[in-house]
Amino acid sequence: MTDAEHEALIADVFTVACASRTVLEHVTGRWGVLALVALDDGVFRFNALRRRVQGVSEKMLAQTLQALERDGFVHREARPTIPPHVEYSLTSAGREVAQRLRGLIEVLEAGVPAVLAAQARYDEAKTASA
């Protein structure tokens, strides 16, 4: 085992070269969160998922799904038909993570009015002092 490999096993997100940080970035990345939470609702095909996660480009969705599949959170099942038919779903690890993300999002969505109010206060204080 090399030093780098050994370092990677000490799971501490605050450490620069830790593997957990890479995983965290895949999971909490802009599209990672949305893809995982969307897939928590069931099995989706590529374009159905793209319609669900509004605003994601084809490139980014493909990239995000590939990273999550490689990390073992997403299962990709392709039928070699023409036109291609690919189904994406969550693995058990993916479901565990997705449920935590869903909880986070619920808290955040409930807090949106408070955030909007906080932003208004902050901006007003800024413009008043400037």
Added chain:
Amino acid sequence: MTDAEHEALIADVFTVACASRTVLEHVTGRWGVLALVALDDGVFRFNALRRRVQGVSEKMLAQTLQALERDGFVHREARPTIPPHVEYSLTSAGREVAQRLRGLIEVLEAGVPAVLAAQARYDEAKTASA
């Protein structure tokens, strides 16, 4: 109320222009997560936080903290002394979010060995087929 403002109040992260998505990006952004979880351990000064969150640049930490302060998750207390003395801490809203993030990170850190194994399997399957 404009249409855009009304849209922003319908809290649904899957919608493009939703305010909750902006908040989600601040909270789950690369440095947002780490800053919030670090601050969940107590009060930190700017450079202490920077040492804690390894790899963050001064610019990004300042930017991240400003966004989180504006959203009402972080409290900034500055004493107008020279040299400047600024203390960052979490608000109650920030603590709620930070605790959920901490839970997520614990799951992710525990899953690191499984992720590494999944990545190895994925890469092997790829190189075998290529």
Added chain:
DNA sequence: GCATGTACTAACTTTTAGAAAGTACCAACT
């Protein structure tokens, strides 16, 4: 036969993140 849908990939452009240096001031050391 031409548009549409499938699941992508590749090239190109724009946006964002990161690295490095600057700011303004003081305290201690040389």
Added chain:
DNA sequence: AGTTGGTACTTTCTAAAAGTTAGTACATGC
């Protein structure tokens, strides 16, 4: 007296990431 170091940032510039657009290789419906 001048250099070094520390505070909390901001500014500038470059490198990396994200987004946009077009292309692939078919098949089905109009």
